[in-house]
Amino acid sequence: MQSQTQTTPPPRLEVRHLRRAFGDRQVVDDVSLTIQPGQVLCLLGPSGCGKSTTLRMIAGVDMQDSGEIYVDGKLICDTVFRIPPERRHIGLMFQDFALFPHLSVADNVAFGLKTSKDEKRARVEALLAKVNLGWAIDEFPHVLSGGEQQRIALARALAPRPRIMLMDEPFSGLDNRLRDEIRDQTLSLLKEEDTAVMLVTHEPEEAMRMADEIALMRHGKIVQQGAPYNIYNAPVDREAVGFFSDINVIRGVSKGALTDTPFGQFLTPGLADGAKVDIVIRPQHLKLDFDRDGKGPLPTASDGVAARGIVKRARFMGNESLVEFRMDYDGSELKVTVPNVFLPGEGTPLWLTIRRDRCFVFPAKD
Structure with missing residues (x-):
C-alpha cells in the first residue's frame, strides 16, 4: 500500500530578511514574516519604526536593499528580479480614500477591473451590497460621508480579487464610534473573500481588535510576534508592556x-x-x-x-x-x-x- 504525502501549501505572503536604509538610517532591519490566506497580521509599532516602508516594499512602490518577497510560494521581488506593482495581485488601502471625484461610485469600484462591462457591473453590485451601499451605485463620492467613502475604497480595493490586502492606517481618519463599525465590517468582508491582510497601525487597540497575529515593530526590527493574547500577556520587554497600556x-x-x-x-x-x-x-x-x-x-x-x-x-x-x-x-x-x-x-x-x-x-x- 502506497503512502500519500500531503504537502503544506506555501503562505499567501512570505517576506524574508527585508532591509531598507535611507542614507545612514536603517529604517527596516531584517524583517521576516508570513501571512496565510484569510489571516490578518497587524504590523504594530510607533511612528517612524519602519511599518509603512515595509508595506511599500511589499506593494512594489519602494525597492528593498536586500531580502525577498514571495506570493503563494513564487518570488515576486528580490534585488534583481521584480514584478511590477500592478501584476502582484496586491490591493492597497490608505487613510486617504483617494476616490476619483469625477467618477461615479460604480466607476470608482470598477476602476481596476479588466473584464467585460456586464461582469464589471455584476462585481460592483455584489461588493456594494456587501458594504450596504447598493443605493449609492450611481452617486458621486462628494455626496457620501467619510465612513461611506471608506467602504467604497474597500470595495474598490477588493474588486480585482487581490490575494493580499495591504492597509496603512486606513481607519485613522474616522471618529471612534464609526471606526469600530467600519473596522468590523471590513474584517468580515476580508475574511469572506479569504484575503491575506497586512494592517499597519500604531494603535494597540486596533491591532488587538482586528489581528489574528501581531508583529510588534521597533527601530526597524520585529521584536515580538504572536497572537494578541500572547503578545499582551507575555511581553518580551518593558517597552512592549508599556506600548499596550x-x-x-x-x-x-x-x-x-x-x-x-x-x-x-x-x-x-x-x-x-x-x-x-x-x-x-x-x-x-x-x-x-x-x-x-x-x-x-x-x-x-x-x-x-x-x-x-x-x-x-x-x-x-x-x-x-x-x-x-x-x-x-x-x-x-x-x-x-x-x-x-x-x-x-x-x-x-x-x-x-x-x-x-x-x-x-x-x-x-x-
Whole structure:
C-alpha cells in the first residue's frame, strides 16, 4: 500500500530578511514574516519604526536593499528580479480614500477591473451590497460621508480579487464610534473573500481588535510576534508592556536570585547579584486593601505585602476611576484603576497590594 504525502501549501505572503536604509538610517532591519490566506497580521509599532516602508516594499512602490518577497510560494521581488506593482495581485488601502471625484461610485469600484462591462457591473453590485451601499451605485463620492467613502475604497480595493490586502492606517481618519463599525465590517468582508491582510497601525487597540497575529515593530526590527493574547500577556520587554497600556515600574536589586520590594520578594533567577530589576505592573492589577488597620503592612496569601501610599489625585474616566499615589517607601508614584466611581481626597492614606501573577520582571535597562 502506497503512502500519500500531503504537502503544506506555501503562505499567501512570505517576506524574508527585508532591509531598507535611507542614507545612514536603517529604517527596516531584517524583517521576516508570513501571512496565510484569510489571516490578518497587524504590523504594530510607533511612528517612524519602519511599518509603512515595509508595506511599500511589499506593494512594489519602494525597492528593498536586500531580502525577498514571495506570493503563494513564487518570488515576486528580490534585488534583481521584480514584478511590477500592478501584476502582484496586491490591493492597497490608505487613510486617504483617494476616490476619483469625477467618477461615479460604480466607476470608482470598477476602476481596476479588466473584464467585460456586464461582469464589471455584476462585481460592483455584489461588493456594494456587501458594504450596504447598493443605493449609492450611481452617486458621486462628494455626496457620501467619510465612513461611506471608506467602504467604497474597500470595495474598490477588493474588486480585482487581490490575494493580499495591504492597509496603512486606513481607519485613522474616522471618529471612534464609526471606526469600530467600519473596522468590523471590513474584517468580515476580508475574511469572506479569504484575503491575506497586512494592517499597519500604531494603535494597540486596533491591532488587538482586528489581528489574528501581531508583529510588534521597533527601530526597524520585529521584536515580538504572536497572537494578541500572547503578545499582551507575555511581553518580551518593558517597552512592549508599556506600548499596550499604562504601566507602573517598581525598581529593585537582585540578590541571591531574589529581589526585595515594599510588596515582598520576587524571584529573579539568572540575574547577577547587584543587577537592577524592573518589576512592571499595569494599573488595573494594583489593588486597594481596605482591611488594613494602619499599623503596618501584613502578608497575604496571594498578593504578598501591602505598601502604603498617599493619594495625589483621583479622576473619574467613565467606566473606571484612576487614582494616583505617592508611595511612602521611596516617594515614587503609582497609578491604580478602580471600577466605577472612587474618588478619595488628596492626602488620603491607603494600602496597596499587587497581583503578583500579573507582574512582569525584566532586567533594568538604565
